[in-house]
Amino acid sequence: MTAITLQTERLMLRPWRDEDIEAWVDLCADERVMEFFPSTVDRAESTSTALRLRERLERNGYGWWVLERRSEPGFIGAIALQEVPFEAAFTPALEIGWRLSVAAWGRGYATEGARAALNFAFEQLERDEVVAMTSTPNVRSRRVMERLGMRRDPRDDFENPRIEMGHRLRPHVLYRASGPGATAASAH
Numbered sequence: 001m002t003a004i005t006l007q008t009e010r011l012m013l014r015p016w017r018d019e020d021i022e023a024w025v026d027l028c029a030d031e032r033v034m035e036f037f038p039s040t041v042d043r044a045e046s047t048s049t050a051l052r053l054r055e056r057l058e059r060n061g062y063g064w065w066v067l068e069r070r071s072e073p074g075f076i077g078a079i080a081l082q083e084v085p086f087e088a089a090f091t092p093a094l095e096i097g098w099r100l101s102v103a104a105w106g107r108g109y110a111t112e113g114a115r116a117a118l119n120f121a122f123e124q125l126e127r128d129e130v131v132a133m134t135s136t137p138n139v140r141s142r143r144v145m146e147r148l149g150m151r152r153d154p155r156d157d158f159e160n161p162r163i164e165m166g167h168r169l170r171p172h173v174l175y176r177a178s179g180p181g182a183t184a185a186s187a188h
């Protein structure tokens with residue numbers, strides 16, 4: 001399948017180009033961006049992750065898209081739609097995520113890009129639900145979830161099995177968004 005490009009008023013979610021790999025390496029080495037991850041990521045690991053994400057997006061038609069402004073070419077981050085890569089009470093589930101360069105924060109780009117990915121999940125993939133998760137103290141990311149109209153039930157809070165026991169970032173919150181299919185089904 002060919003990776004699909006999504007467009008919004010100001011943004012494009014598009015497939016990867018070679019020059020995006022270097023920008024992804026810089027993004028994942030930035031301590032401000034990685035504040036709510038266990039650590040920053042080194043060049044070798046980020047490069048191999050980017051190559052894997054690129055290949056998966058091209059194979060599946062959705063995944064980790066590069067985020068770019070329509071008015072000014074160049075990588076400003078990534079918006080993701082992927083199956084949750086571990087087992088938990090709420091899996092299997094499709095999750096939405098975001099990681100933007102600090103220079104692109106504070107302009108509504110994450111929310112605008114994520115809304116396009118959410119619509120894609122509901123309309124093209126015909127999913128009834130999409131989840132989002134982050135470590136509990138990541139207020140900026142939680143605000144994106146709230147701006148998207150996603151809902152948190154504290155009973156869904158969980159410990160992320162990919163983070164070591166006792167780590168301050170292990171407790172996570174889960175937010176859910178329901179698609180029009182789910183609403184229609186529950187209305188009948």
Ligand SMILES: CC(C)(COP(=O)(O)OP(=O)(O)OC[C@H]1O[C@@H](n2cnc3c(N)ncnc32)[C@H](O)[C@@H]1OP(=O)(O)O)[C@@H](O)C(=O)NCCC(=O)NCCS
Nearest residue numbers: 033098099100105106107108109110111133134140141144
């Ligand atoms: C999480 C992250 C994507 C949020 O970015 P963000 O810029 O705060 O989020 P948005 O793109 O939705 O922008 C909203 C902000 O832009 C402001 N804004 C300015 N112009 C706007 C516009 N036209 N439309 C909407 N919001 C606008 C809003 O007021 C809001 O600012 P505020 O939160 O200070 O009130 C970003 O902080 C990030 O990449 N963090 C590191 C990676 C990370 O933690 N990812 C999540 C891991 S699960």
